[in-house]
Amino acid sequence: MAKALFGHLGGPTPGQLQETAALRRRITDLENEVLRLKVENDGLLAALREQVDLVTAGDLAEPLAR
Structure with missing residues (x-):
């Protein structure tokens, strides 16, 4: 039914075609x-994980100061 109505109306206007393309x-x-944001986010997460790993490794290597 939609195809029949669409054909009956004559199809999209040039303005509608331009809007669709835009x-x-x-x-x-x-x-x-x-x-792009996913790639950037993945890079930031990798850098954060690296920093957390470094801090954790550094904390284990040094005794706690009291």
Whole structure:
């Protein structure tokens, strides 16, 4: 039924086609941004884990001061 209504109305207007193309570009841009942020986050987590490992190893090597 939706196809019949869509065909009956004559299809999308040029403005709708332009808006759809712009929205698709925006979605692609946002997906790329999410990917970039995930990579950056992974790097930050790895650096944090390294710092925690160093602090833990340093704490074990030195006696506690009282």
